[in-house]
Structures are given as structure tokens and as C-alpha cells.
Amino acid sequence: xxxxxxxxxxxxxxxxxxxxxxxxxxxxxxxxxRGLQLFEKTVPGQxxxxxxxxVEAAKGALKRANINPKEIGALYIxxxxxxxxxxxxxxxxxxxxxxxxxVHVASYEFACKAGTEAMxxxxxxxxxxxxxxAMGIGADTSQGAPGDALEYSASAGGAAFxxxxxxxVAEILFTTSYTSDTPDxxxxxxxxxxxxAGRFTGEPAYFKHxxxxxxxxxxxxxxxxxDFKYAVFHMPNGKFPQMAGKKLGFTKEQLETGWxxxxxxxxxxxxxxxxxxxxxxxxxxGDKIFMVSFGSGAGSDGFIFNVTDKxxxxxxxxxxxxxxxxxxxxxxxxxxxxxxxEKIILNE
Amino acid sequence: MRxxxxxxxxxxxFGELWGxxxxxxxxxxxxxAIESAGVDHIDSIYVGAxxxxxFVGQEHLGxxxxxxxxxxxVPATRVESACASGGASFRAAYHEVASGASDIVLAGGVExxxxxADVTEALATAADQDYEVYQGITFPGxxxxxxxxxxxxxxxxxxxxxxxxxxxxxxxxxxxxxxxxSIITVDQVLNSTLVADPLRLLDCSPVSDGxxxxxxxxxxxAKKFTGTPVRIKATSQASxxxxxxxxxxxxxxxxxxxxxxxxxxxxxxxxADINFAEVxxxxxxxxxxxxxxxxxxxxxxxxxxxxxxKTAMDGLIPINTSGGLKSKGHPVGATGIAQIIxxxxxxxGQAGKRQVKNAKIGLAQNMGGSxxxxxxxxxxxx
Numbered sequence: 001x002x003x004x005x006x007x008x009x010x011x012x013x014x015x016x017x018x019x020x021x022x023x024x025x026x027x028x029x030x031x032x033x034r035g036l037q038l039f040e041k042t043v044p045g046q047x048x049x050x051x052x053x054x055v056e057a058a059k060g061a062l063k064r065a066n067i068n069p070k071e072i073g074a075l076y077i078x079x080x081x082x083x084x085x086x087x088x089x090x091x092x093x094x095x096x097x098x099x100x101x102x103v104h105v106a107s108y109e110f111a112c113k114a115g116t117e118a119m120x121x122x123x124x125x126x127x128x129x130x131x132x133x134a135m136g137i138g139a140d141t142s143q144g145a146p147g148d149a150l151e152y153s154a155s156a157g158g159a160a161f162x163x164x165x166x167x168x169v170a171e172i173l174f175t176t177s178y179t180s181d182t183p184d185x186x187x188x189x190x191x192x193x194x195x196x197a198g199r200f201t202g203e204p205a206y207f208k209h210x211x212x213x214x215x216x217x218x219x220x221x222x223x224x225x226x227d228f229k230y231a232v233f234h235m236p237n238g239k240f241p242q243m244a245g246k247k248l249g250f251t252k253e254q255l256e257t258g259w260x261x262x263x264x265x266x267x268x269x270x271x272x273x274x275x276x277x278x279x280x281x282x283x284x285x286g287d288k289i290f291m292v293s294f295g296s297g298a299g300s301d302g303f304i305f306n307v308t309d310k311x312x313x314x315x316x317x318x319x320x321x322x323x324x325x326x327x328x329x330x331x332x333x334x335x336x337x338x339x340x341x342e343k344i345i346l347n348e
Numbered sequence: 349m350r351x352x353x354x355x356x357x358x359x360x361x362f363g364e365l366w367g368x369x370x371x372x373x374x375x376x377x378x379x380x381a382i383e384s385a386g387v388d389h390i391d392s393i394y395v396g397a398x399x400x401x402x403f404v405g406q407e408h409l410g411x412x413x414x415x416x417x418x419x420x421x422v423p424a425t426r427v428e429s430a431c432a433s434g435g436a437s438f439r440a441a442y443h444e445v446a447s448g449a450s451d452i453v454l455a456g457g458v459e460x461x462x463x464x465a466d467v468t469e470a471l472a473t474a475a476d477q478d479y480e481v482y483q484g485i486t487f488p489g490x491x492x493x494x495x496x497x498x499x500x501x502x503x504x505x506x507x508x509x510x511x512x513x514x515x516x517x518x519x520x521x522x523x524x525x526x527x528x529x530s531i532i533t534v535d536q537v538l539n540s541t542l543v544a545d546p547l548r549l550l551d552c553s554p555v556s557d558g559x560x561x562x563x564x565x566x567x568x569x570a571k572k573f574t575g576t577p578v579r580i581k582a583t584s585q586a587s588x589x590x591x592x593x594x595x596x597x598x599x600x601x602x603x604x605x606x607x608x609x610x611x612x613x614x615x616x617x618x619x620a621d622i623n624f625a626e627v628x629x630x631x632x633x634x635x636x637x638x639x640x641x642x643x644x645x646x647x648x649x650x651x652x653x654x655x656x657x658k659t660a661m662d663g664l665i666p667i668n669t670s671g672g673l674k675s676k677g678h679p680v681g682a683t684g685i686a687q688i689i690x691x692x693x694x695x696x697g698q699a700g701k702r703q704v705k706n707a708k709i710g711l712a713q714n715m716g717g718s719x720x721x722x723x724x725x726x727x728x729x730x
Contacts, residue, residue: 197464
């Protein structure tokens, strides 16, 4: 049995409401909330970045896995906001947590699905008996240009998953990937903010790849939507995952536990991984979880998990995502948010 | 000059045609037109396109399209008059046939606007760069000024603008090629996103991809190809000031008035003789102003005419039975040709649920910029 032996998640305390952003740009917050199904989003603190978020999430994963960090043979971080263009994010994480130095480390990038790529490869290495444990992390301090629709969604957070063969809490039963060259969203070197092709990011990109991956996964597993307790999809906004779920025959009940985006925003590479963490926080033995990510450019990774008896032993060992999402919030106004996100250019 | 007929038409769906290039779109429309006309060759091609260079980085469209249509070495020329490029393409084809220079001519129009270009910036190149665009004005801004002036001078109501959009969406719901087939309400228009006061999102025609093409030939051989040719009764074009501030009045489009006078004279008709019209409703206010300048309504009464249903399908003069630019879509260079296609379908009784009863004479009005160029064509059923 190969699967998740420990997981952890992290969200910053800071929030900004849709109203605060809309006010700045003369937009109608009610129309945005209705249209995008977004209410507020997380904002990274001034000392937070993809690396610190990864460290926090990985700490939770280690607590739950209760393993010797030295036994982790690989650590991969998927993100659109690695703090350095050249210099790995993972080296800081391994040294902070006592992992390595006998460890394979890499930074992944594939828009919003870099996190599930990290999970996928961590799983593959363990399954191939290359190592005992491997960790995959999806984390982001997402970028959205001021005034762009993305500014209402781009948020911060992440989740980490340790794959292994002993004391598995969620076995991975099936995986799939579906990828094509579909340039719906991109950010070139030296650019601060991603560009996107409006509605083209919907049907030909998100829905085509995510829904196709979903169908392949269902076919491969010979399972039906009703066989799952939970379904988790990438969440660029509140509406898209619901529409995707509906297209495939998943119910609102199956989606709602992982549907954290209205209050969290889109944590890009951390989006579906944080949703999976929210589901694992409450899942019961025997529950089946259906998860499909999406990354612009474009592609989707899919996983089917079977929750084991061990889940009960680990759920309370680290902070739960919903606790971070619902509590200890500090709301920022747009000015503070602009300062936190370094949107204000200062004289050095 | 010889009498000229339209003998075949073809158009793509209008909308976000992400899977099709500008070549695919034009070729699809042109092949459909050639097939529907039943001609075995074409002598010449005109391609109306506003800004293919800025939208997709492709100029030299005449040669490009002749090549991809498999029509080398026939002459092919791109015609540009901003948003009136399609109308101007049709007019050029008309003259080539009427003069006797060619017999079978394809007049087409195409635009591919959803490939990532800055559409507002590309469209703004049709305004006065020195005095308008550099100061930050865009087309929604220019038409918003016209709308404000019209409301101020004539008491036109904000709701009247919305009623244009509601009517055109209703008509477009019956057009299988339309981009937006949805029925909308006045409240939806009034509550849509503000673009340039008083114009809101649902007052504005959309960004679209699409192509349209028609085949023209001399009237005396038209029946050889089709049982349903349509006569081109008149064609006219006029220019007006490029910048809004140069005009005596913000609420009159001189190019439209002049082109209309010329077209009516050529056709030997009066405004009251027109059974239905396709007009350039790039913004809702444009339809109101144009309906006045074409002589359908007294100056200042265009808004009330919409409210009273005079421009509805069953009204005094149905306007934009196709859905207009607002609902059908506005792939700029294709629009003028698509208007001709609506006239053709109405005049040959092929408009289905949109059919205007006893449609004998139709007028198409296509304009560039804020009315700096205007092409009018009048077609007659045979």
C-alpha cells in the first residue's frame, strides 16, 4: 500500500475582503461575489513567502507522520511564486526541518498544478522503492495584477504530503495526467503579474483538461461519482469547481468540504492540495476521495484516495485547515494589502 | 453601369472561435458563399478587415486569403475603412461587376479579435490619434459623449438605450449564427457593469471572431446560378470628420446623412420605402442616432421610436432583425458583409423565425469609427 502517511497545511492569518478590493477599482462587490463566488482571500504576511508556507505545512506533515525526517528521500515544492528565480526553495525547507542532506530536492512549476506534480512524483518514487518516504508540497503567494480579475482570487497558502508505505492514512489507488499546449495564462520572466486570456481560461483550458482528466480517472478506476465521499477540484474561483462537479455528476455535498475557495481565495499551486488537506482533516476510514488539479498551460493531475483506519490517529496531531481558515483572522484594508504585497514601490 | 445581383452567401458563427485562425474563418465563409452561389470560378476577391495586423499580426490579407482559398492567381485586395471595412469591400466588388471589369466577384469580411491583442487599443486606431486617442479617449467614451448629448438635447431616456439592446438580443435569439442568443431585460442592461457613463456593458457590442462572404454577378446572368438572386439597388459611401469635436453637432452623423441621401437618390426611393434595415449598433446610442439620420425618424425621436416598438420585428421599420452588432457579434471587418447576408436572407424569405413579412427592400448601414466613414447599401427582392 502506497499513499499519504502524513499531511499538513498552512494559511496566513491576514485577509482582505472582496469589498475592500472592489472599492478601490470602482467595481460592484455584490456582482463579483455573485459571479465569482468569492468573499475574501488570504494575504501573506510581510515575512511570509512560499518557503515559509512550505516549512509550516511540512511541519504539520511530519507531526502527523511521526517519522524521522532523515528518512525522507525527496522533497519537491510546486509553486508559481518561488522566491528566487534561481535557487531552490526546498533547500531552506529541508534544513529548517532536519531533512537531508541525503535528499533529492527540486522546485516545480506548472501554474496551478505544480503542487500535485510534486505529490505525483513523490508518490512515484516511493512506489518504485527508490526511497522510504518522499514529500510533495504545493504552496504559493499568488500574484494578481492590481485591478485585474485575478486580484480578487490570488491568495496564499499551501499543503504538504509525505508519501510512504507504512502507516498509510490515505492510500493512492489511481492516478492520471492530461496535458496539452493550451496557453491560457502565463507570466514571462521579469514580469510581476501573470497575464491571461479572459474566458479562454475557462472552456478550452480549465474545463477541457480537468473534466477530461476526471473522466479518464473514473474510467481507469471503474468507479462512479457516487462511489466517492468527497471530490476536490482546482479552485480558480468559487464557480468553476462547482460547474465542473456538476458536469460530472458530483453533488454539492461531495464538493463542499473541499470548497474552501470562497473564504481562502485561489492559492494557485496550493489550491487543490489545501482542499485535500481540509478533506483529510475530517475524513473517516473507508472514505474515497476524488481529486483533480488544474494548471494553466495546461494540464490536470488526478488521484483517487482511499482513507484508512490510521487517519483517526493523525488528524488531531497538527492544526487543521478549517481552524486556520475560520479563526484568528486579521483583516487588511487595501492600503495595508498593497504594502504587504509590495505593490507600492518605495525608494530604497 | 450594369445591374448587379447577390447570388450566394456564407458566414461562420460569430463568437469566440478559439479553435479557428483568421484564415480558417475566412475560408469557411468564402467556401460556403461559393457553394451556395453555385459558381465554378471567381474572377476577383475583396477582403474587408479592420486591423488584422494589430489583432493577429497578419496584413496582406487579400493575397493570404486567395492563397488559402485555393484561388491563386485571381486578384485579391484587402479593403479597410475601420468598422465599415465589410461594407466598403462589398461596394468595391459591386463596382468591379457593375463596370464590366469582372463577372463573378467575392466580397468578404473577416476579423479575429480574441487572440490576445489589446482590442480597445486596436479599435481606437480608427479614431483621431492626435486629438482623441492620445488624450485617453476610447470608442465607448466617444459614443458615451454622443449618448449624453442626445439625452441632454432631446430628452432621450437611459431606458431607451437599454431597449435597443433588449430588442436586438430578442432578434438575435432567433439567429443561429449569433454570438449571444440570450434574451435580456432592461433591468439587466441598466445594472450591467458601467463602461463609460452612461453606457454599460450591455450597451456595447462584443469582441468577436467571424467571417462572412457574398458572391456578386451581373443581374442578367444571375438566374443561371440561383433562383433567388437579390438586386443591389444602390450603394453609397460618405466621409465625415474623424474627430467628434470637429462636428457642428454631436448628435448628427453627417456621413450617415450624406450616404443615405446618395443611396436613396440612386435607388429612387424614400426612407418610407425601406421595409427593414440593418444598422451599425456598435453601441446602443448608435442605432438611435443612425435611425434618425437615415430618415426613419425625426431627429431626436429615435429613442421614443424604440420605446414605442417602431423598430421591433413587427414595428413600422424593423431594425437589426439579425440581432445587430450587439447580439449577433461584431467581428469588425465581417460586420458589413453579415448585414448584407441578413438582407439577402430576408429578401429571399429564408430568415426563418426572424422573417419580416413582405420584405421587398432592405437597407444596410455600416460605419467606421464614430461615424467618420459610412457605407450604405440598398437591396431589393426580385
